[in-house]
Amino acid sequence: MSRVYNFSAGPAVLPEEVLKEAADEMLDYRGCGMSVMEMSHRSKVYDDIIKTAEADLRSLLSIPDDYEVMFLQGGASQQFAMIPMNLMKNKVADYIVTGQWAKKAYQEAQIYGKANKIASSEDKTFSYIPDCSDLPISPDADYVYICENNTIYGTKFKKLPNTKGKTLVSDVSSCFLSEPMDVTKYGLVYGGVQKNIGPAGVVIVIMKKELITEDVLPGTPTMLRYKIHADAKSLYNTPPAYGIYICGKVFKWIQKMGGLEAMKQRNEEKAKILYDFLDESSLFKGTVVKEDRSLMNVPFITGNEELDAKFVKESKAAGLENLKGHRSVGGMRASIYNAMPIEGVKALVEFMKKFEVENK
Numbered sequence: 001m002s003r004v005y006n007f008s009a010g011p012a013v014l015p016e017e018v019l020k021e022a023a024d025e026m027l028d029y030r031g032c033g034m035s036v037m038e039m040s041h042r043s044k045v046y047d048d049i050i051k052t053a054e055a056d057l058r059s060l061l062s063i064p065d066d067y068e069v070m071f072l073q074g075g076a077s078q079q080f081a082m083i084p085m086n087l088m089k090n091k092v093a094d095y096i097v098t099g100q101w102a103k104k105a106y107q108e109a110q111i112y113g114k115a116n117k118i119a120s121s122e123d124k125t126f127s128y129i130p131d132c133s134d135l136p137i138s139p140d141a142d143y144v145y146i147c148e149n150n151t152i153y154g155t156k157f158k159k160l161p162n163t164k165g166k167t168l169v170s171d172v173s174s175c176f177l178s179e180p181m182d183v184t185k186y187g188l189v190y191g192g193v194q195k196n197i198g199p200a201g202v203v204i205v206i207m208k209k210e211l212i213t214e215d216v217l218p219g220t221p222t223m224l225r226y227k228i229h230a231d232a233k234s235l236y237n238t239p240p241a242y243g244i245y246i247c248g249k250v251f252k253w254i255q256k257m258g259g260l261e262a263m264k265q266r267n268e269e270k271a272k273i274l275y276d277f278l279d280e281s282s283l284f285k286g287t288v289v290k291e292d293r294s295l296m297n298v299p300f301i302t303g304n305e306e307l308d309a310k311f312v313k314e315s316k317a318a319g320l321e322n323l324k325g326h327r328s329v330g331g332m333r334a335s336i337y338n339a340m341p342i343e344g345v346k347a348l349v350e351f352m353k354k355f356e357v358e359n360k
């Protein structure tokens with residue numbers, strides 16, 4: 001068996017320990033005689049798995065009791081619709097557009113009401129986070145929406161926007177559990193888990209209970225109502241049971257690693273190795289303004305498309321996979337999520353140094 005360093009933006013690298021544990025339990029989960037994939041989601045054993053996962057997530061993020069935790073399906077993209085369907089009471093919401101995912105959410109919301117783009121960084125291909133300290137928040141906005149870490153462009157909100165008292169909704173798909181987060185600053189925070197937590201097919205929604213009501217837009221399907229899932233403790237229908245089980249293992253892994261403060265330190269250390277090299281390199285350049293750099297997704301270019309393609313090809317041959325940038329940006333992107341070991345980042349930088357010398 002040989003594993004590569006996988007820099008994919010998502011689905012992405014998972015902790016090897018978690019994968020090994022899952023492999024050990026594949027045929028016979030703790031004496032049940034069956035795999036978690038095969039068991040009833042109504043069984044006592046599964047109930048324990050999902051309840052433990054929720055409890056561990058609550059403890060990692062210190063989620064207060066007045067917030068609901070839901071394990072849902074449909075990916076992060078389904079939330080683009082579910083959020084307006086459930087929260088647009090006045091049919092008005094403000095969107096801060098800092099990348100493709102925020103833009104998609106903004107476009108989706110227009111189906112359901114008046115979505116206002118109150119700030120954007122599209123003028124400079126989303127290479128920065130706009131100043132959000134004094135935005136023209138709509139007086140009747142039901143919420144203000146952000147995408148906190150922009151997976152494609154490699155920017156991150158280091159400071160949350162001033163929503164002037166409005167509910168903050170945030171997509172944290174690609175920075176979920178990468179560092180501590182104060183859940184009480186948000187009305188709703190959600191993320192698809194395939195970036196930093198588990199296998200695709202699960203989206204976690206953490207939502208203030210008082211926002212979960214039966215008052216949703218007419219025509220909202222049952223499966224897209226938060227109240228249905230909250231009341232049923234994420235077991236209204238068959239949940240993505242195996243995916244939730246893996247998420248639970250990743251929560252335990254993070255706890256073992258020292259929790260979110262330790263994760264943050266580790267992620268800062270990893271990102272610094274790569275950014276420091278980008279800042280001194282004569283061949284490679286980061287594409288994002290320094291203050292807004294993501295700890296998770298690091299896009300970079302040589303400035304020469306042919307050289308970029310050569311880099312992607314040769315790095316792959318060296319066991320450094322999935323470094324090709326997003327199709328909308330080009331160049332390269334290294335996603336260095338929680339589960340990427342520091343050795344992986346060091347190996348990448350060593351490879352970049354060698355490539356630089358060879359291609360001067």
Ligand SMILES: *Cc1c(COP(=O)(O)O)cnc(C)c1O
Pocket residue numbers: 010074075076077078101147149150151171172173174192195
């Ligand atoms: C990947 C990603 C999405 C889309 O996730 P799906 O689960 O494929 O719908 C949305 N937002 C962010 C920030 C992402 O990184």
